[in-house]
Amino acid sequence: xxxxxxxxxxxxxxxxxxxxxxxxxxxxxxxxxxxxxxxxxxxxxxxxxxxxxxxxxxxxxxxxxxxxxxxxxxxxxxxxxxxxxxxxxxxxxxxxxxxxxxxxxxxxxxxxxxxxxxxxxxxxxxxxxxxxxxxxxxxxxxxxxxxxxxxxxxxxxxxxxxxxxxxxxxxxxxxxxxxxxxxxxxxxxxxxxxxxxxxxxxxxxxxxxxxxxxxxxxxxxxxxxxxxxxxxxxxxxxxxxxxxxxxxxxxxxxxxxxxxx
Amino acid sequence: xxxxxxxxxxxxxxxxxxxxxxxxxxxxxxxxxxxxxxxxxxxxxxxxxxxxxxxxxxxxxxxxxxxxxxxxxxxxxxxxxxxxxxxxxxxxxxxxxxxxxxxxxxxxxxxxxxxxxxxxxxxxxxxxxxxxxxxxxxxxxxxxxxxxxxxxxxxxxxxxxxxxxxxxxxxxxxxxxxxxxxxxxxxxxxxxxxxxxxx
Amino acid sequence: xxxxxxxxxxxxxxxxxxxxxxxxxxxxxxxxxxxxxxxxxxxxxxxxxxxxxxxxxxxxxxxxxxxxxxxxxxxxxxxxxxxxxxxxxxxxxxxxxxxxxxxxxxxxxxxxxxxxxxxxxxxxxxxxxxxxxxxxxxxxxxxxxxxxxxxxxxxxxxxxxxxxxxxxxxxxxxxxxxxxxxxxxxxxxxxxxxxxxxx
Numbered sequence: 001x002x003x004x005x006x007x008x009x010x011x012x013x014x015x016x017x018x019x020x021x022x023x024x025x026x027x028x029x030x031x032x033x034x035x036x037x038x039x040x041x042x043x044x045x046x047x048x049x050x051x052x053x054x055x056x057x058x059x060x061x062x063x064x065x066x067x068x069x070x071x072x073x074x075x076x077x078x079x080x081x082x083x084x085x086x087x088x089x090x091x092x093x094x095x096x097x098x099x100x101x102x103x104x105x106x107x108x109x110x111x112x113x114x115x116x117x118x119x120x121x122x123x124x125x126x127x128x129x130x131x132x133x134x135x136x137x138x139x140x141x142x143x144x145x146x147x148x149x150x151x152x153x154x155x156x157x158x159x160x161x162x163x164x165x166x167x168x169x170x171x172x173x174x175x176x177x178x179x180x181x182x183x184x185x186x187x188x189x190x191x192x193x194x195x196x197x198x199x200x201x202x203x204x205x206x207x208x209x210x211x212x213x214x215x216x217x218x219x220x221x222x223x224x225x226x227x228x229x230x231x232x233x234x235x236x237x238x239x240x241x242x243x244x245x246x247x248x249x250x251x252x253x254x255x256x257x258x259x260x261x
Numbered sequence: 262x263x264x265x266x267x268x269x270x271x272x273x274x275x276x277x278x279x280x281x282x283x284x285x286x287x288x289x290x291x292x293x294x295x296x297x298x299x300x301x302x303x304x305x306x307x308x309x310x311x312x313x314x315x316x317x318x319x320x321x322x323x324x325x326x327x328x329x330x331x332x333x334x335x336x337x338x339x340x341x342x343x344x345x346x347x348x349x350x351x352x353x354x355x356x357x358x359x360x361x362x363x364x365x366x367x368x369x370x371x372x373x374x375x376x377x378x379x380x381x382x383x384x385x386x387x388x389x390x391x392x393x394x395x396x397x398x399x400x401x402x403x404x405x406x407x408x409x410x411x412x413x414x415x416x417x418x419x420x421x422x423x424x425x426x427x428x429x430x431x432x433x434x435x436x437x438x439x440x441x442x443x444x445x446x447x448x449x450x451x452x453x454x455x456x457x458x459x460x
Numbered sequence: 461x462x463x464x465x466x467x468x469x470x471x472x473x474x475x476x477x478x479x480x481x482x483x484x485x486x487x488x489x490x491x492x493x494x495x496x497x498x499x500x501x502x503x504x505x506x507x508x509x510x511x512x513x514x515x516x517x518x519x520x521x522x523x524x525x526x527x528x529x530x531x532x533x534x535x536x537x538x539x540x541x542x543x544x545x546x547x548x549x550x551x552x553x554x555x556x557x558x559x560x561x562x563x564x565x566x567x568x569x570x571x572x573x574x575x576x577x578x579x580x581x582x583x584x585x586x587x588x589x590x591x592x593x594x595x596x597x598x599x600x601x602x603x604x605x606x607x608x609x610x611x612x613x614x615x616x617x618x619x620x621x622x623x624x625x626x627x628x629x630x631x632x633x634x635x636x637x638x639x640x641x642x643x644x645x646x647x648x649x650x651x652x653x654x655x656x657x658x659x
Contacts, residue, residue, distance in 0.1 A: 108361065124277055129540055130540055153554055161575070272513065274514070274528075315469055340476075
């Protein structure tokens, strides 16, 4: 059976199903599921949509139809009341509900056409009325606010502002930070490594180092690796780096061309 | 206040405002009770019902608004540039009918009934101010609930939600009966064919 | 066309239009003669003259227009008034206290003391006529200076500005110094945040 529904646009899978039911002049409550499924599949095979969202909605219904088709072949399940359940029942309910709202949407459409014949008026309120403002009732506005209270508000605000200012830090002048002294850093690391043939990177950092200090220390270590003085290990990401001297007998130091400006 | 006097004032205000005014607001402005106001409104209605009136009083839930009578429409289009009426597509209308009859309703409920995603239709309806957000469902995710607006009532010539066109009760009854008999009936004919699936 | 029918159509048209329409135009739209139209207009006038009407027909030269009757005027103002709530919020009061005790003062100074933008509060105070523009500061950008008004003095029961309770001058002096040092600190902080690493 060939059907020419291809050109028609359907609102969704339920719309298409209703159309097929109507076209085949079958009872919505007794859908010949095999035929309808075939026609449905035929339609979506020829669907001219690239939109995967729309396509998937139609495919979900296809799966439902096939599922029902399979269930129809199996022995009927019996519910608690001893009645045989129709696998189509749920779909029928859905179709019915959809049909009701679709029908009502046409009713609404008719109403809209009629209602559109009534014309409403734009406001014509004189400008001076629109601009009118109630005079300020100062007694109400000021209420129990007094000059004394206003003064308190001012004081507490000034106080609040004072509290925001750090009493010590605000007295500091311009303190310039020293750049990380590279030479001192190098010297410190060399000394430390000459005493410890194995140490961790964190041990190398004196106290809590600034970001810049860590960077400089790391560069020194990298340079030591490059010249083959040390090797490093790290078991896991973010673990401490273990630095081991390769030759304890060699005096630690860098080639002359290593320079950090 | 005298009812006749009140009626004239209500008329003046509705005329000047153009837009709808709530009955509560009118009571407040004129410092009268609802009963008094409704008597005045009834008087106005009576007047507008007469043949010599080209104006009618439209009730929208608890709001009042004046509008021209439908019979004047053809002449009005000659003069008044009517605001371009939006044409609602079938999918937008379907969505609107679900919101109108099931409100308050969530997006998910609408999509379940229609079997398709309704983002576009809902956005269009919000844009046209035919539906609005009316709250959130007390359920996981707190989904938004939609309901129809006063603009919806106006556009569809409905006085209130209870005034919405009803389904023909006979048809509904018929549907129900069929559905009931359906549950017990076993149809053999559709079982005979082979399964032939290829997507 | 029947005069009653024509009258109702003219009414609908005048209502929908809002503005005035010439008699000639009306004749053209309804395809009637002037005499016929005038009969319809007379009918409308008669209706509007009645006590129960809040609308009247205004004739201006050869134009017609509907308008509300004058007696509704006072109620119209009630309709449009957005019930202004005159309340001095905390932020408005703070701003007012700064203007009162530091006047004349610029917007920037007020904002420095409060630590937040004060546009809304200043506008409200100007609207209430509690503060006013008193000049411009002789500084780049010539910023506006604000001071309190006579209305302020009246409302707060102050005879003159010298009557204002004074702040302890020491506190003010201290505050000023701190504000100054804070300003330089902020400047330096922002300079130090650029770490200059060049290797």
